[in-house]
Amino acid sequence: MAHRKSPARIAKDARVAHFRSLAAPQAAALQAAAAPGPALAWDAIASLEARLVGRIVLPSSPDYNEARQESNPAFQAYPEIIVYCACENDVLECLAVARAYKVWVAVRCGGHSTAGYSVNSGMVVDLSDMKGVVLDPARERVHVLPGTDFDHFNGAMNHTGWHVPTGACGSVCVGGFVQGGGYGYTSRAFGIQSDLVESFRVALANGTIVTASAQDHPDLFWALRGGTGGNFGVVLQVTYRMHRLDQVWAWAISWDQAHAAQVLTLMQKSFMKTGAPDALGYMMNLGYQQGVPVYMVQGMFCGTREAGLQAIAPLLAIPSAQLLVDKTGTYPEMNIWLEDHPYTLPDNLPDGIAETKASGYINTPLSPADWQRIIDYFKTSPNPWSLAYLEPYGGAINRYPVADSAFIHRHVDADLVVDVFWRNPAERTQMEAWLDGFMQLVKPFLNGHVYQNYPDARLPDFANAYWGPAYPQLQQVKARYDPTNFFHFQQSIRLPQG
Missing domain, CATH: 3.40.462.20 (Vanillyl-alcohol Oxidase; Chain A, domain 3)
Incomplete structure (x- = not known):
């Protein structure tokens, strides 16, 4: 069988070559001016693009204005870099670069944050290409990737006789929704969506991946069900308990x-x-x-x-x-x-x-x-x-x-x-x-x-409005899993004082 490079790989190689072609002039200009470089230099961007399955969008990219836009045009942020992750390793590569270059990270699934917190001026780690739903009827479980929107989630469950409560808006994605609780038409019958979570797979700021459940990392499991996204790590997969619901x-x-x-x-x-x-x-x-x-x-x-x-x-x-x-x-x-x-x-x-x-x-x-x-x-x-x-x-x-x-x-x-x-x-x-x-x-x-x-x-x-008396416990979880406050935004959970 002849070995042929995929069209996606050819397109990626072209992007990497373009970024690298800009690296040398940038370095020469900075050296001549004796000026510090930008947070992310072109060689770092080229190297990251080469390691990704997904792709990078920059302010110079033709689709940048579309990529930076949230669902609500009230929020107009201009990220330095947007990374569309296609798999777990892409997320880890993004976090490694952000740590090395001290880049501010926002995590985005569907871009529906009503305060615009899934975009920033630094790096947006976009999970919308990480879609997938796998049913396990024998165990009454369903495994869902964070960028799965409700149209896809509900569509995968349709005519199976199984159900997990979702929201009414089809373009909202699992990753952000479940970490804020998650209300829908069937919540009075089955609970807030986070009540049905059995486990989360999570990438932490230090580059490790953990499974949070009632048995493993139970404090993180408690916090992720209501503590909201962008506080403790990047949710890579959610496993839910399913309920029977035919019609x-x-x-x-x-x-x-x-x-x-x-x-x-x-x-x-x-x-x-x-x-x-x-x-x-x-x-x-x-x-x-x-x-x-x-x-x-x-x-x-x-x-x-x-x-x-x-x-x-x-x-x-x-x-x-x-x-x-x-x-x-x-x-x-x-x-x-x-x-x-x-x-x-x-x-x-x-x-x-x-x-x-x-x-x-x-x-x-x-x-x-x-x-x-x-x-x-x-x-x-x-x-x-x-x-x-x-x-x-x-x-x-x-x-x-x-x-x-x-x-x-x-x-x-x-x-x-x-x-x-x-x-x-x-x-x-x-x-x-x-x-x-x-x-x-x-x-x-x-x-x-x-x-x-x-x-x-x-x-x-x-803090009191969203979490009330639970906030001090959330701060302790924050200190344990994100002690450097790597994940932060205007209303993120603060590290405890002292």
Whole structure:
């Protein structure tokens, strides 16, 4: 058999040759000017490219502007180097170069950090090419690579009869999502996604790879389930316990404005901590459709249509209720269906629009008058793209022992989330002022904590908001596994003092 170089290898050799051709002139210029070199010289970049299976993108690369962009254009960072890793060794090579040249590292899977923390001005270690799902039905386990987005994860699980809760957005990836907890339509039935993790395979800052589980490195295992990504190491693989779930019933109901406060009062009383079966998961949405406010709930029931209809009967009994979605299928099929049905929110969102998000946990009963004030405020949105929604907890989420992971948000009713969208600095100022007013209005009903998968750079005390009493223990884990604070960003876990 003739030995032929692969097209990928030919392209790589061309990139390496290009980088090396720039190394000599760079060295000569620096020597002549008696100036220190950049953090990463061309010869180091060429050498790294040669050792990778993946590829490097630089500011001079034609695809740099696309590669540096997060999902939210509010964040405009300019990394010195972006490395698309294709395998575990690529990650280790990146970390070795970053250590040697003291380059600041950010780890990115899907680029969905709501505070922009998966990109920086140094090196972005991008894991989006590290995709893969391997089911082990005999052991009721599934092994998933960190760059696997939910479209691929759900697609691989589709029609197998097995299930792991995922989020509603198909482009979000496993690596970041699971380390922040991970909420989805089936979390009330099966738990926050991190509750189902059996083990992580992790590359540490010192270049070693460890497996973190209840038996091995249990402190790291505890911290990775809620401690968020970019703090302790690079997650290379996640192994989950699977649950049986053949089909779900997807549903959605809308109400007139006159009954919205009544609906929200009933939901908090009977469809969150208590009342509703664990099998019922949903999101309550306030949004705009064709410029008009809508009041709508959509969700899934992990069971039959008949049992699902019985569970939501009190909601359908409220005057003006309309059952807009009534469809049975697999979880992946219904997850996609609910993206567009009964309608898409936010409606008619312009391309390239930026987003600001704020959230908080409700754990105080609201009266109908309280809910009405929230509804009335929402109607004052300066533009028709704002969203306010509830992600209800209860069920398996609240039963999981608080001390068993770094995800502390257990004994709550729901996560209240508000999204605003803007196109320019003036509109940003206007919309964020409106958002601040919304959060001030609901502050008396919030417990002071924030879902760490919705990071907010404006929080005055992020450590308490995300982790509360678990923060000192997280700092101890940080000191053990990343004692030089190699992994850091604006809201990363700080090393303990003294």
